[in-house]
Amino acid sequence: MSQETPQAAASESAFPPVGIDAKFTAPDVQPRSPWQRWRDFWFCPADPTTLAFIRISTGLLVLYIHLAYSLDLQAFFGEHGWYAARFINRERKESPMVVTPWLDHWEDSQEGWAQLSDFPHRRAALMRFLRSLPADAAQRQRDLAYLQRIFAYRNSADVLIALNYVQSMATERELERYLTALQGGQVELSEEIVIGARPKSFGKQYEPPPVFATLSADEKRQLAQEIRHFWHALARVPWIDPKQERTYVINHFMEAGPVMRQALLEFMLTLPDDEQQRNALLDYLEYWNVDPRKVYRQGHAIFSMWFHVTDPTAMACIHAGVLVLIALFTVGLFTRVTSVLVWLATVSYIHRTQQILFGMDTMMNILLFYLMIGNCGAALxxxxxxxxxxxxxxALRRGGLDAATRAFLAYPPPSVAAGFAQRLIQVHFCFIYMAAGLSKLKGGMWWHGQAFWEVLVNPEFTLLHYSWYENTIRWLVSFKPVYHIMLVSAVWFTLFVEIAGPFLLWTRLRWLIIFLATLMHAIIAVLMGLNLFELLMIVMLLAFLPDRVIRDRFRGGPDLPRFRWCFHLPRDAECRTAAWIAAIDVDNQVRLQPVSAEQKTPYLLRDNGEMLRDREAVQVLVSSLRLAPLLVPLLWLPGMGGWLTRRLFPS
Known part of the structure; x- marks a missing residue:
């Protein structure tokens, strides 16, 4: 590309590399209103180099992740994988979306809907009881009247005593004895138990709970009828193990909180009379553990191509296509299109098997979404x-390189979209750090340092299976002062980076926080094995790097060889060749020099005046231009060297 000229210098001064960090270094010439400051914060034109470097880093990690999926594609996303297609299809169509009340307590809120036990055997017993309830609403009301009575008690201890009272009635004979004693009758006993050497009557066990003692005779008779109906409702259930499963049902009522007990009772009383509707309601409760009439909506608005493509061959072909898309996105080809397609593809993988979702997928999704917004393919x-x-x-068609073209070739033009996307990554990163740091303050383990110790000795994450690591930990804890200093230092270091970092990243201490945050993520990656998650967090941290820092690392030094490419401007083929050379000459090593028609063109001219043509010139360009060595593998293919020579030196 051409050497510097006064016009080019003037153009570069007119188009300086504007970065997101320019507002931190350039003083305000005129006072700005709050609206102008807010607008400039979000919509400041920025050099897209930083965003492009984030694209390359993210693309490499995303490509690695999806290459790893290739080894277990069917196990992860196949029709009969770990989470089979029939399960995810039911989840995306039926999964409950519950909305909690607006005026609710954050800490003490309880779900106001019917719920079953989390233990499968207890849930099965409770479902047998629910399915055996009478279809007739009046009969169901009669069978559950006892629960209505005791669930209304304000004292939870009275509820537990009343439930335990019914649980003690193992047989119908026992039921009648209890009810006789409840109504003030005499219980005839023919059995005795021996405690030590003294016989003792156990008739006192039939005494009613104190909460029933204050009832009148009529109320006790009514209570006895309610207990009898509830007991027979339990007896009608086709239990597999009557004694044990009956206990599971009553224990569930005992263990549930007052709100959940009332919700479960309401669910039983309001079951529909229609058998089909009632079975559908009970099936939903058994599978999702929530009353479908209480949910805001059913199903998730999610999409995945793996919901519809289940053939192994088709899945392999689509997966290969996704890998190609990610590779194109990484190298920055058709980036405006591939960025959207890559984001949609990665979301499809995440939505198909959300059970394997963790922080790595979240960070990957965030980065790809913001890269889709900004023009991340405008540089690198x-x-x-x-x-x-x-x-x-x-420009050559117009007669030569003008100042605007030289400025465009020198630096990628600043972009509002790039600045906005980069700012979104920065702000989101700060929110992630702040939320992580403040949430740690809520746990007592971070206040006394135990959290870091749990990380060090957790066998699921750490290197504890290595003897040298275990010996190091044992050596550290053998010195109590060293142990406490290590824990306190680690806790303070983590809290400082995560809480103070979101504020100091916007100051002159930015480089210190970038270094400390990178160090923290590297330590976590080593100690906990969360390599990809930590690498993606470091990639998000790259958004705080000034564009000039990244751009200067990709530029060559002043000692690069210089050339002149001489060509005849009116010849279209030679102009096309000159344009390609200017495109790959990212370090201004080649100066485009139009010459007169009398000279045989094109040719490459060294600084010492040596003229090169044909294959020799191609070899010099490939070996001298910093970007050209990427073409070397192509020259190994048969015939590629001759084809490239004919393209550069058309006859």
Whole structure:
């Protein structure tokens, strides 16, 4: 590409590399209103180089993750995988969405809907009881009248005593004895138990609970009828193990809180009379553990191509296509399209098997979504090279490189979309850190340092299975001062980075926080094995790097060889070749120099005046231009060297 000229210098001063960090270093010339500050914070034009570097880093990690899926594609996402297609299809169509009340307590809120036990055997017993309830509402009301009475007690201890009272009635004979004693009658006993050497009557066991003692005779007779109906309702259930399963049902009523007990009672009393509707309601409760009449809506608005594609061959082909898309996104080809397709594809993988979802998938989704918003392919990409070619080609058609074209070739133009996307990543990163740090303050383990110790000795994550690591831990704890200093230092270090970091990242201490945060994530990656999650967090941290830092790392030094590419401007083929050379010459090593028609063109001219043509010139360009070595593997293919020579030096 051409050497610097006064016009180019003026153009570069007119188009300086504007980065997101410019507002921190450039002083305000004029006072700005709050609205202007807010607008400039979010919509400041920024050099897309930083966003492009985030794209490359994210793309490499996403490609690695999905390459790993290839080994167990059917196990993860197949029709008969770990979470089979029939389960996820039912989940996306039926899963309950429950909305809690607005005026509710955050800490003491209880679900106001019917719920079953989390233990399968207890849930099965309770479902047998629910399915055996009478279809007739009046009869069901009669059978559950006892529960209505005792669940209305304000004292939970009275509820437990009343339930235990019924649980003691093992047989119908026992039932009648209890009810006789309840109504003030005499219980005839023919059995005795021996405690030590003294016989003792156990008639006192039939005495009613104190909560029933204050009832009148008529109320006791009514209570006896309620108990009898409830007991027979339990007896009608086709139990597999009557004694044990009956106990499971009553124990569930005991263990449930007052709100849940009332909700379960309401569910039983309001079962529909229609058998089909009642069975559908009970099936939903058994599977999802919630009353479908209490949910806000059923199903999730999620999409995955794996919901519809289950054939193994088709899945393998689509997965290969996704890998190609991720590779194109990483190198920055058709980025505006591939960024959207890659985000949709990764979301499809996540939605198909959400049981394996964890922080890595969340961070990956966040980065891909924001990269989709910004023009992350405007720098460090094949799209950028194509744009350079088109800009040079258009300028040569107009008669030569003008100042605007030289400025475009020198730096990618600042973009509001790039600045907005980069700012979103920065702000989101700060929210993640702040939420993580403040949530740690709610746990007592972080106040006395035990949390870090739990990380060090957790066998599921750490290197505890290595003898050297275990010996190191044992050595540390053998010195109590060292042990306490280590725990306190680690806790303070973590809390400082996560709570103070979101504020200090916007100050001159940015580099310190970037270093400390990177160190923290590296330590977590080593100690807990969360390598991909921590790498994605570090990639998010890259959004705070100034664009000039990244751009300068990709530029060559001042000692790069310089050339002149001489061509005849009116010849379209030679102009096209010159445009391609300018496109891949990202370090301004080649100066485009139109010459007169009398000279045989094109040719490459060294600084020492040596003229090169044909294959020799191709070899010099490939070995000298920093971006050209990427083409070397292509030259190994048969005939590629000759084809490239003919393209650069058309006859």
């Amino acid at each position: 990409s094949l799209d950028r090279l194509i744009a350079r070619y088109r800009a040079t080609r258009a």
